[in-house]
Every structure is written in structure tokens, then in C-alpha cells.
Amino acid sequence: MNPFRKCPTTGLQVHRTADRLIKANAVAATVALLIGGIAAVLVLLTRWEVVLLLEAEMFYRMLTVHGMNMLIFFIIFFEMAVLYFASAVLLNARVPAGRLGWVAFVLMVLGTLMVEWTMWTGRADVLFTSYVPLRAHPLFYLGVILFAVGALTVVGHFFAIITIARREKAYEGSLPLVTYGALTAAAIAAVTLLHGAIIYIPTFLWSLDMMNVDPQVYRLVWWGLGHSSQQINVAAMVAIWYLLGALTVGAVVLNEKVSRTAFVLYVLFISMASAHHLLVDPGMGPSWKVWNTSYFMYMAVLASMIHGFTVPAGTELGMRLRGAAQGLFGWLKRAPWGDPGFSSLAFSIVVFGFVGGITGVTFGTEQINIIAHNTLRIPGHFHATVVSGTAMAFMGITYYVIPLIFRREIAFYRLAKIQPYLFAAGMLVFSMAMTFAGTFGVPRRHWDIGFSQALFRPEFSPAVNLIMGVMAVGGLVAIAGGAIYIVVTVTSVFFGRRMAADDSGLGATGRGLPPGITSPPRPLVPEDAEALKPSGRLGPVPGTMVLVFIFLVAFITYYFVNWMLLSFLWEVG
Amino acid sequence: MYRTGIEPPERVWWKKVGRHEKVWVWIAFAWCMVLFAMMPIWHLRGGQNPSGIRHRVDPADFQARVLEFVQEYQVGTDNGFPLVEPPPGGDVYLQASQFAWVPVVRLRQGAEYTLHLSSLDVNHGFSLYPLNINFQVVPGYDYGLRIVPNEPGEFHVMCNEFCGIGHHLMVGKIIVEPADAVADAEGGDR
Numbered sequence: 001m002n003p004f005r006k007c008p009t010t011g012l013q014v015h016r017t018a019d020r021l022i023k024a025n026a027v028a029a030t031v032a033l034l035i036g037g038i039a040a041v042l043v044l045l046t047r048w049e050v051v052l053l054l055e056a057e058m059f060y061r062m063l064t065v066h067g068m069n070m071l072i073f074f075i076i077f078f079e080m081a082v083l084y085f086a087s088a089v090l091l092n093a094r095v096p097a098g099r100l101g102w103v104a105f106v107l108m109v110l111g112t113l114m115v116e117w118t119m120w121t122g123r124a125d126v127l128f129t130s131y132v133p134l135r136a137h138p139l140f141y142l143g144v145i146l147f148a149v150g151a152l153t154v155v156g157h158f159f160a161i162i163t164i165a166r167r168e169k170a171y172e173g174s175l176p177l178v179t180y181g182a183l184t185a186a187a188i189a190a191v192t193l194l195h196g197a198i199i200y201i202p203t204f205l206w207s208l209d210m211m212n213v214d215p216q217v218y219r220l221v222w223w224g225l226g227h228s229s230q231q232i233n234v235a236a237m238v239a240i241w242y243l244l245g246a247l248t249v250g251a252v253v254l255n256e257k258v259s260r261t262a263f264v265l266y267v268l269f270i271s272m273a274s275a276h277h278l279l280v281d282p283g284m285g286p287s288w289k290v291w292n293t294s295y296f297m298y299m300a301v302l303a304s305m306i307h308g309f310t311v312p313a314g315t316e317l318g319m320r321l322r323g324a325a326q327g328l329f330g331w332l333k334r335a336p337w338g339d340p341g342f343s344s345l346a347f348s349i350v351v352f353g354f355v356g357g358i359t360g361v362t363f364g365t366e367q368i369n370i371i372a373h374n375t376l377r378i379p380g381h382f383h384a385t386v387v388s389g390t391a392m393a394f395m396g397i398t399y400y401v402i403p404l405i406f407r408r409e410i411a412f413y414r415l416a417k418i419q420p421y422l423f424a425a426g427m428l429v430f431s432m433a434m435t436f437a438g439t440f441g442v443p444r445r446h447w448d449i450g451f452s453q454a455l456f457r458p459e460f461s462p463a464v465n466l467i468m469g470v471m472a473v474g475g476l477v478a479i480a481g482g483a484i485y486i487v488v489t490v491t492s493v494f495f496g497r498r499m500a501a502d503d504s505g506l507g508a509t510g511r512g513l514p515p516g517i518t519s520p521p522r523p524l525v526p527e528d529a530e531a532l533k534p535s536g537r538l539g540p541v542p543g544t545m546v547l548v549f550i551f552l553v554a555f556i557t558y559y560f561v562n563w564m565l566l567s568f569l570w571e572v573g
Numbered sequence: 574m575y576r577t578g579i580e581p582p583e584r585v586w587w588k589k590v591g592r593h594e595k596v597w598v599w600i601a602f603a604w605c606m607v608l609f610a611m612m613p614i615w616h617l618r619g620g621q622n623p624s625g626i627r628h629r630v631d632p633a634d635f636q637a638r639v640l641e642f643v644q645e646y647q648v649g650t651d652n653g654f655p656l657v658e659p660p661p662g663g664d665v666y667l668q669a670s671q672f673a674w675v676p677v678v679r680l681r682q683g684a685e686y687t688l689h690l691s692s693l694d695v696n697h698g699f700s701l702y703p704l705n706i707n708f709q710v711v712p713g714y715d716y717g718l719r720i721v722p723n724e725p726g727e728f729h730v731m732c733n734e735f736c737g738i739g740h741h742l743m744v745g746k747i748i749v750e751p752a753d754a755v756a757d758a759e760g761g762d763r
Contacts, residue, residue, distance in 0.1 A: 177578035242578030252575035256586035282716035298605035305601035373707040374733040441705035443733035456744040458729035539593030571721040573622035
């Protein structure tokens with residue numbers, strides 16, 4: 001059998017091994033998402049004081065399960081699929097070591113099972129961060145190590161696929177931007193997973209009483225894994241933004257140099273990310289904190305602000321070139337809002353930027369961290385980045401991966417169309433309510449802020465109860481969106497209608513397919529650029545110019561309001 | 574000629590940047606410099622910095638210091654915990670352990686103290702409610718923070734770093750006496 005199949009939609013040569021590896025990793029990711037999602041419901045309904053569903057011990061256990069499954073297993077399995085897709089599929093390339101790919105996959109599954117077993121049997125009630133000297137069962141640490149080794153192997157495999165594709169001239173010219181972005185994600189993953197090895201191997205030995213681990217050093221190196229891995233998510237997410245833009249509306253790249261330099265900025269300062277979690281720690285001094293938390297003078301923030309411009313600008317220009325050139329926002333009006341891929345893209349950018357990005361930079365400021373550290377503001381921030389941003393983008397691309405790779409139509413397509421709306425709206429309310437509750441000092445990772453069993457009982461203002469109620473409602477809506485995603489993808493993949501070997505008659509039969517598949521954006525011709533008259537003082541992408549300035553004003557306002565809140569406090573230092 | 578992000582561009586993609594894109598990059602860069610400058614500026618001009626005096630400390634030694642502190646300045650008990658009133662300008666020791674903050678301290682509004690935080694066992698989180706001042710408490714490290722309580726009242730210390738099954742029980746207390754009330758009481762004594 002020919003090891004390649006020709007994709008009738010895109011014309012790409014797809015290596016069948018890549019197909020299978022993508023499928024396996026995507027399925028594993030979805031299983032982890034399901035487990036983490038069930039834990040999410042339980043955790044949410046416990047933090048909502050009105051319900052207080054679980055007992056304390058079970059709450060902390062489920063919080064551990066939620067963190068590990070979402071932030072490690074779901075995200076990284078999905079990213080493995082993204083790496084194979086961005087290399088082998090987009091470059092028409094072969095997967096050189098298929099067997100190695102399977103060994104890596106089995107290692108990752110084995111590691112996952114070990115961790116799941118220790119967590120569910122109450123042998124690892126240490127939460128996601130597992131700060132030493134809180135102690136878990138040795139297999140918990142060993143499981144994470146195996147998982148990391150597997151993931152590191154896939155990263156190496158990815159580099160090999162790209163190298164071989166280049167040598168065998170599978171593509172002409174340079175790497176496409178999406179693959180380039182995935183390449184930076186892979187580079188970050190390599191560094192990050194090494195931090196993981198550096199910290200988890202000693203911790204594994206410590207759990208066997210074979211050596212000592214300093215709690216502060218643990219925090220320093222662990223966050224080299226814990227925060228840097230969020231940078232993998234960011235780089236992978238931005239790569240998917242470009243991918244979704246291309247697939248749904250034919251978004252263009254304004255300037256390859258700018259976008260690629262921005263990706264490189266993510267890689268350069270990655271290990272410094274650890275500092276975001278150590279700003280109010282006793283182990284480091286102020287100059288170390290200022291320098292590191294700023295990622296070398298905010299160059300990674302600069303990178304995100306660049307992508308926050310180039311992705312919507314590319315979308316706008318791509319649509320204007322194809323005729324949607326009316327006014328400032330005619331392109332947004334004409335955009336395919338019924339395409340779950342496009343709506344996911346739009347919501348991912350907006351919530352990631354406006355809520356996740358702004359709060360993250362503000363809380364990551366050395367002094368402002370005093371009024372943010374370990375409060376609900378922190379999970380409020382990262383649910384806006386890693387869930388509304390990364391997971392939303394991953395969900396969006398799934399609606400294209402199912403037809404392109406699994407060759408199935410999307411089941412319950414109507415539900416799939418509203419899924420991004422539910423998920424994004426729910427997560428937006430949820431993360432904003434969390435952030436807001438955190439400004440009242442509500443702690444994260446806390447079973448009962450009613451302090452019903454404590455000797456001293458601080459009382460939160462009634463406003464906090466209301467905000468926590470809003471958070472719960474938002475969370476439940478988001479969980480409904482997540483549940484729809486799982487039902488739709490699992491049904492499509494296992495029971496969905498198979499697509500014809502060729503795409504003949506797709507427009508007629510493709511009711512369960514996003515418009516980017518049934519009627520892909522037409523290829524551009526040089527005349528398009530000539531037809532588009534350069535408009536006004538706002539340049540070729542006036543709508544985006546307006547949007548990014550609204551963003552900047554919001555950013556500046558939120559940032560300085562936080563300095564003001566800080567200045568009211570006791571003098572401390 | 575524009576391309577999408579999934580099409581390979583020509584070998585040399587280092588091309589001139591459009592004017593409007595360049596403007597945004599420079600604005601973003603300038604904003605990043607503001608973000609960076611604010612932290613050193615606040616160290617020079619602002620009142621709230623997490624610098625402190627930082628030392629390694631053996632948990633047993635820290636516990637001994639706390640005990641000494643309590644014996645020297647204890648004025649009563651509160652809810653079973655020793656209530657301690659150190660002199661203004663002095664050191665205050667607050668010990669975190671599963672699942673309590675020891676002791677309860679009484680401070681004076683407007684006076685400066687050095688608040689020493691450390692843990693005897695695992696990581697804990699110092700969270701002063703309702704002010705929302707938060708610091709990490711790490712075993713083996715003494716975090717000495719100069720504080721000036723600027724308002725009277727009863728404040729609670731919540732633990733906001735997960736420290737085990739009784740994490741949510743871990744609440745301590747700091748009382749701040751109004752500056753004038755303290756002055757009056759002292760005047761009466763003389």
C-alpha cells in the first residue's frame with residue numbers, strides 16, 4: 001500500500017503513519033479532557049459555597065486530578081498531535097521512525113496511568129504543583145518522568161521529520177509560518193521538559209528517601225517546567241491561530257519577518273518564566289525578581305502584542321483582498337461566524353488578549369504580585385489564557401482535523417456551531433468573576449472560605465458570595481460547552497459519516513462540515529492586491545488598528561489601577 | 574503577493590515591514606519599557622515592595638526564636654493562642670505550621686516592625702485579610718518584612734498555599750491598636 005494518501009481537500013500528501021499518530025494522540029487528549037472535565041464539575045460545585053459538594057479531602061484530590069489532566073495530559077497529548085500535523089502533514093513529509101512514535105506514545109500513556117492511579121487512590125493529594133516537602137507516592141513522580149520522556153521523544157521526532165523533509169525537498173522555499181511556530185513550541189518544549197527531568201528525578205529519589213530537595217530550589221526549578229510549559233501552549237496556540245485563519249478565511253501573513261521574530265522572542269527568554277511564581281518568595285532578591293519576571297524587559301510580552309496584531313490583521317487583510325473591504329469592520333460582519341473554527345479563533349484571541357494577557361502581565365509585576373499571589377486572581381488569569389485561549393483554539397482546530405485527518409463528517413454539526421459561543425462566554429464570565437473575587441483576597445485552592453471549622457473566622461463581604469455565584473454559573477456554562485465538544489468529537493470520530501475518498505459532491509453532501517472545507521477561501525491572485533486601494537490614514541488594516549488601540553487603552557488602565565490599589569496598603573518591604 | 578501561514582514562503586522572507594505594522598511594534602515596545610521601568614521606580618518611590626531581609630534558617634532555630642519572642646512579650650491569650658505585643662520598632666515572629674499561625678500579635682498603628690515569616694514543615698501562604706497582602710512562606714527561609722500598619726482593626730492571616738488536608742483551618746490573627754488610643758493609655762499609666 002502507498003504509505004501516503006492524497007488529501008482531496010488540500011492536495012497535501014499525508015503520510016499514513018502521521019495520520020495514525022495524530023489520531024492516537026488526539027484521542028488520548030480527549031480522554032484526559034473528559035477526566036479533567038469531570039473533576040472540574042466537582043471542584044466548581046465545591047467552591048460554590050451554596051453547594052459545597054465534596055468533603056475537604058476529596059476536594060483537594062479532585063483539584064489535583066483536574067490540574068494534572070488538563071494542564072499536563074490533555075494539553076500535551078494534543079500538542080503532540082499538533083507537532084505531527086504541523087510537520088508531516090503540512091510539509092508533505094514522511095514520518096521517519098513510526099515505531100519510535102509509538103514507543104513514545106506508549107510511554108506517555110503508561111506515565112499517565114501511573115499518575116492517575118496514585119491520584120485516584122489518594123496517594124498523591126499534593127495538587128498539581130506537588131511542592132516539596134508535601135509527599136506523594138513515588139509512582140506519581142515516576143509517572144510524570146515517563147510522560148516527559150515520551151513527550152521529549154516526540155519533540156525529537158518532530159525535529160527529525162522537519163530535517164528529513166527539508167533534505168528530501170518535500171516542500172519548496174521556507175517552512176510555512178504555522179510549522180515555524182510549531183517549531184518554536186517544540187524548542188520551548190525541549191527546554192521545559194528538561195526542567196521537568198531536572199526537578200522530578202531528584203524529587204522521585206527524595207520520595208524514596210534517597211536524597212534531599214530544598215523547598216525553594218524545588219519551586220524555582222519546578223516553575224521552570226510549570227510556567228515555561230504554558231509558553232509551549234502559547235506558541236502552539238498562536239501557530240494554530242495562523243492555521244485557523246488560513247483554513248477558515250484565507251488569512252494572510254502581513255510580514256513573515258515580524259511574525260517569525262515574535263515567535264523567536266518566545267524561545268529566547270523562556271527559562272525566566274519561573275520568576276512569575278517566586279515574586280513574593282524569600283529565596284530571591286529584588287533585582288533577580290525584576291529582571292526575570294520581565295523576561296528580559298518584557299520581550300515575550302512584546303511578542304504576544306505583535307501576534308495580537310498580526311493575526312487579526314492577517315485575517316482582515318485576507319478578507320479585504322477577497323472583497324470584504326467595506327468600512328472599518330465590514331470584514332468582521334462578513335466573517336463566517338457560523339464556522340466553529342472561525343468563532344473559536346476569534347474568541348480565543350479576544351479572551352486570551354483582553355483577559356488573560358492583561359491580567360497576567362499585571363500580576364507578574366514584582367510589587368503588584370503582593371495583591372495577587374495565590375488568590376483567585378491567579379486561576380482567573382490562567383483560565384483566560386490556557387483554557388479560553390489555548391484550549392479554545394485547540395477545540396476550533398478539531399473541527400478541521402476531524403474531516404481532514406479522520407475523514408469523517410462532524411456529528412451534531414448544529415451543536416458544534418454553538419459550542420464555541422457557549423464555551424467562550426462561560427469561560428469569560430468564569431475567569432473574570434474569579435479575578436474579581438481574588439481582589440477581595442479570596443484564596444485559590446481552598447476548600448471552604450466560610451471557615452466553618454476554623455478557630456478564627458474571617459468573614460468575606462456578601463459581594464464575594466455573589467461573585468462566587470456568578471463564577472459558578474459561568475463555569476457551568478463553560479462545562480456544558482466542553483461537554484458538547486467531547487460528545488461531538490467522540491461521536492464524529494467513531495460513528496460519524498465517512499467522507500468520500502475524493503471530495504466529489506462535497507458542497508451538496510457536506511452538511512456536517514465547516515465552510516472552510518466545503519467552500520475553501522479562493523486562492524489569491526496578484527490582481528487582488530492591486531484592486532485593494534490603500535485606504536486612509538489607518539493603513540491597509542484599519543479595523544485591526546482600531547482594535548489594538550482599544551486593547552492598549554484597556555491594558556494601560558488595568559495596569560495602573562492595580563498600582564493604585566497597591567499604594568493604599570500598609571507600607572511593606 | 575500575500576501567502577497564508579500554511580504555504581511555504583520563498584527562501585528569503587526577510588522583507589521590509591509595512592509602515593502601520595511597524596508603528597504598532599514600536600508602540601508595543603515603548604509600552605514594554607514602561608512596564609519594565611515601573612518596578613525599579615516603585616522600589617525607589619513606592620511603599621510596597623517584596624524585598625525584605627532574607628536568610629536561610631533551620632526550622633528548629635526559628636521555632637526557638639518564636640518561643641523566645643512569645644515568652645518575652647506575651648500579654649494574654651486569644652482563643653488558646655498566646656497574644657503577644659512586641660515594642661514598636663522591634664521584630665515580630667510569626668510561625669506557620671500545619672495548621673496554625675503562632676502567635677496572635679498586637680501591633681500599634683503607624684509603628685514600624687520587622688515581621689519574620691517562616692514555616693516548620695511545608696510551604697504555607699501568608700494572606701492578610703481583608704487587606705489582601707500575600708507572601709510565600711517557605712520552610713528553611715526567614716522572610717523579614719518591614720511593615721507599617723496604617724489602620725487599626727482586627728486582621729486575619731489566612732493560609733493561601735495548599736499545605737495539607739487541614740489547609741482551610743489555618744487562620745491566624747493580627748490586631749492593630751489605633752495610634753491615639755495607645756498614646757492615651759500610656760499617658761494614663763504615667
